[in-house]
Amino acid sequence: MTDSITITGFVATPPRHVVTEAGLKITSFRLASNQRRFDRQQNQWVDGETNWYTVSTFRQLAENAANSVKKGERVIVTGRVRIRDWTGEQKSGTTIEVEADALGHDLTWGQSTFARRISEPGRDEAPASDHAPSDSDEFPSAEDEATERSEPLVAATPF
Numbered sequence: 092m093t094d095s096i097t098i099t100g101f102v103a104t105p106p107r108h109v110v111t112e113a114g115l116k117i118t119s120f121r122l123a124s125n126q127r128r129f130d131r132q133q134n135q136w137v138d139g140e141t142n143w144y145t146v147s148t149f150r151q152l153a154e155n156a157a158n159s160v161k162k163g164e165r166v167i168v169t170g171r172v173r174i175r176d177w178t179g180e181q182k183s184g185t186t187i188e189v190e191a192d193a194l195g196h197d198l199t200w201g202q203s204t205f206a207r208r209i210s211e212p213g214r215d216e217a218p219a220s221d222h223a224p225s226d227s228d229e230f231p232s233a234e235d236e237a238t239e240r241s242e243p244l245v246a247a248t249p250f
Contacts, residue, residue: 093171094171094172095169095170095171095172095192096169096170096171096172096189097167097168097169098122098124098144098167098168098189099124099165099166099167099168099197100122100123100124100125100142100144100165100166100168101122101123101124101163101164101165101166102120102121102122102160102161102162102163102164102165102166103120103121103122103123103143103162104120104121104162105120105161105162106118106119106120106156106157106160106161106162107119107120108153108154108156108157115149115150116149116150116151116153116154116157117147117148117149117153118147118148118152118153118154118156118157118160119145119146119147119148120145120146120160120162121143121144121145121146122143122144122145122146122166122168122189123141123142123143124141124142124143124144125138125139125140125141125142126138126139126140127139142187143187144168144187144188144189145186145187145188145189146168146170146188146189146191146194147188147189147190147191148190148191148194149190151208152191152192152193152194155208156191156194159196160194160196164196165196165197165199165200165201166194166195166196166197167194167195167196167197168189168191168193168194169191169192169193169194170189170190170191170192170193171189171190171192172187172188172189173187173188173189173190174186174187174188175188
């Protein structure tokens, strides 16, 4: 059974990008996530415990993550979680790994610009069901629609 998880947090380490001998692209990084709460007694925001995750991305997501995500940025990760206990020579612990299905910047904290990657034939193409509009798709602009209706295009005014 696979458990899905969505996490927001900070990229805590520089993303590490590798390509295996078989050509599989992998990018991984550590993610730090903590909850903040308002302490009424202290009349201030306080940080809770920090949870640490190892996030791994594969194939095209790995390439895009390596080119987009930097240490210190806030991100949102959705994927499958795997929890493993480990024992070393003098230490033991628990590792929480997330195999990411989706990854992006947390826009609560800033702005981001999206640039759609144009895939080359035969390279990690997305399934046809995941088709997103591209520059070659024809969608009329608001200006075109207003011209077709012979109506003036009215600019929105701020409140």
